[in-house]
Amino acid sequence: MSPLRVIGVEYLNARPLWESMRAESMRAESGAPASSGGAASTSGGRISGAPGSIAPIELRLAPPSELARALAEDEADVGLLPVAAAATMGELRLLRNMAIGARGKVRSVAIVAERPIHELDAIALDLSSRTSVVLTRLLLARRKLAPKLFGASPAAAVASIGDRTGALIIGDPALDLEDRYPHRLDLAEDWFEWTQLPFVFAAWFARPDAVSREQEDLFRIAKQKGLARVDQIAAEHAARSGLSEASLRAYLTESIRYDLGDEELAGLQRFWQEGAKAGLLPAATPSFEEPRVASSRPSLDTLLSRAADGERLSGADGVRLLREGSFFELGLAADAVRRRKHPKGVVTYIVDRNVNYTNVCTTSCRFCAFYRPVGHPEGYVLSREVLGQKLKEVVDAGGVQILLQGGLNPDLRIEWYEDLFRWMKKEYGLGLHALSPEEIIHLSRLEGISVRRVLERLNAAGLDSVPGGGAEILVDRVRRKIAKTKCTSSEWLDVMRVAHHMGLRSSATMMYGTIDTPEERVQHLVKIRDLQDETGGFTAFFCWDYQHESGTHLAPGDNGTHLYLRMQAVARLMLDNVDHVGASWVTQGPAVGQVALRFGADDFGSVMFEENVVSSAGTTFRIGAEAIEKRIHDAGFKATRRNVRYDWLTEPA
Amino acid sequence: MLETIRQKVRRGERLTFDDGVALFHEPDLLAVGQLANEVREKLHGDRTYFNRNMRVEVTNVCVASCLFCSFAKLEEHMPGAHTMTLEEAWKALEDRKDDPPTEVHVVNGLHPGLPFSYYEELLAGYKRIDPKVHLKCFTGVEIHFFAQHYKMTYREVLERLRAAGLDSLPGGGAEIFDEDVRKRISHDKATADEYLEVHRVAHGMGMRTNVTMLYGHIETFAHRVDHILRVRALQDETKGFQAFIPLAFHPDGNGMKNLPAPTAVDDLRTLAVSRLLLDNVDHLKAYWVSLTPDVAQIALRFGADDIDGTIVHETIYKAAGTSSPGALRYDDLVRLIREAGRTPIERDTLYNVVREHEKASAPEASMKVKDRVRPGGKRSLEVVS
């Protein structure tokens, strides 16, 4: 029987829930004889029930942000999930009677400051807990306060506390600094004052049909064992952290409540409701029942009208829409969202040019027909003359931007880029939309400096924005298969995070249709949405299907234009916090691009172009501004040109 | 307006001329498509037809000079003019021995110098090669020309051709029926009434035919609606039309090259409105050669239930600059239909089922791919299953 994959967090307050699971497995691993029979005895390094009837438990610990990812990507069956993440995923089953919550003061989650909260101009947020961030926003909104919120690492959050700047701090720092600052808003306490309900921070959530009732008992047994050891847990943590043992014991026994009774459930439900009302969370209802059979599951129509109204959808909602949503209903809902976000009926496009400065690449992505390995006779690096000629053509054609991307060429050092950027800026003054995350990471490795440093140097040399290419599908199972040597999903997202925090804007993209499942496509969208919640730095989203090299692009099994339109519509519905969706006509063809304007897109992308990465794979479409505008008009919109920040450059006509 | 029309459609009430024009002007393209899709699904469910056919254009020499035509040459000696010998024309079918089409579709220019027996022999020869093959040959315009040129009635022409092997008529040559428009774009061939009369006679003889509409040039929406309603009127009378086929005007190499081609939303809307107006014609064809396979796929949600066939040797749209490939393999067509979530049905010319394919179980089911290294170090993924 394959083991039940359980994932927990290493936080002190979570320990009692999982510690005995680990203790059992550790004992088995160290060679202690496995006893048999009876619930919760050890077997093969895992907790198991009666042999042969209950799958054993395999525990792994991870940072909280990793939990949701592991559950969503089917690397874990059960996770001690923060409740905001659980709502975002959707369709999870809640295990009975176990949670991490507080009724009143929790002590470990608080906003601290030198002044009372209503006098603050800004609050630094420790972003490690999205649940606490959402709770912070709700509590601030309730008090009609709108200080500037910005993300920071835990240490940076504390460091940024100043006269009018407070910080949301979580965990040990919060316990440690309990009496340090004159003003402190304990979030669970404030929640209780508002709702008269306990607050639940995290609970065990299981993927549909992953956990049987018998297995659920193992979690309860683990909890009982863990609670019996609270004193030792406090003592151990005191020794490690230097915090007072008595204070920690009180924290674990008095502040934190490990039960999930009716009251806690009501608190959780209320939190999800308030989050949905504020547009911060998908509408969700906690349930102990298997989610896919529960009659509480909303109908597809309900989902679609909610989505059209701009409510936040969970990942599970997105998968249902992608699997079951009909062509027209998805299109009409996405069109409604487009209309709400862009009520003036204007579709933008940009006059720019895609220049691939080198085709030499050390990464051999399986879908890429463009690159040549180092030393290959067909390898090139564009000379200044050739580049200059291309840029001049862009300027002459009224272009405003250059999209500069290339392979990962080990001969080109950062100074080469800096010189190039300075020269381009000085000579041609075009917007510089350059270097996808993959290339930034490559430079950071090549130069042995941080991604931040690379971006700072390039930014100083003239970089204006970062293209979102190379995202493919931000799920590592897929990336490992189609682009083994490419950066991981989190590396890609981290580059964007750093760029956004520096004030650079970027686009986000998605290439689907290789080996990715609908779940993985939606997972990709959720990751973009999560980062966008944090940074707000994505201007637009584009998706396209994998382009096949030979013959007609009907060749790949699953990439019809029918699917493209549905996929783009689902993206428009999921990405409630991204302003623009662009039709990817360069890959899909101008005809399909035009129809895509009725499936949620409000942008027609780029007009002059030289898209080598796509055109080597057998698709080339060339079309000028006039033809683009005709398509925009025929689809029922006004057209205007834009820059990379989507400012209108001409009066829409 | 759309709501009233929707109610009418749902009650099965016939739409009027004004309804048709209103549908062309309705801003909500998807709502129009959705309504057409309702009708299409009521008639055919997910069933989507295609066939194994072969196109032959035996001559491009034509006495007429239609403004939109990039195909015809006025005289035999002009560069690019070509008339096949009978042997050449027959060979096209003989060459398909391994993959025989169920239909041969012949469309030609109006050649002034060939004897009528040429056409009779052409047909008879095809039937000799394959007695089962369906011969869908000569547009209403050609039949009219034959009648004039060889001094016969429509009936006589059709009877002689039928005796030689003709099974049905294709729908080409309809263009736009409106007299003013027709005069401007094709002044020297069969008029609307003559074209429709040919079809009336054919239907009266028990022959099935198709009918087309060439849109996106100088005509207005009202002209399109008028055209469709004239088809509907004749169909009320004869019940002989099998399919209606809107054809998008393509501007390259013809007398209207300054006009832009219609764009995809116009293509889709025209199909949808045709489906809604033509309550008495069974099938609506999204001709993929004209639309491109990508748009044809979307068209299967905008009222169309047929995407024509595998087509080998299409030259008319090629000459007018379509970006479509010249032929799609059988499997490509099946996949194209399945990707749109429909059930592919191979049919013969008369819509008898030849082979019913399975619908794809889930449109997004993941395919299997394998890495492929091509000569020159290029790599790509290849579909395995």
Ligand code: SF4
């Ligand atoms: S997709 Fe980019 S990183 Fe991958 S091989 Fe091609 S050029 Fe290199």
Ligand code: SF4
């Ligand atoms: S459309 Fe037909 S009739 Fe007109 S010129 Fe071309 S071949 Fe001749």
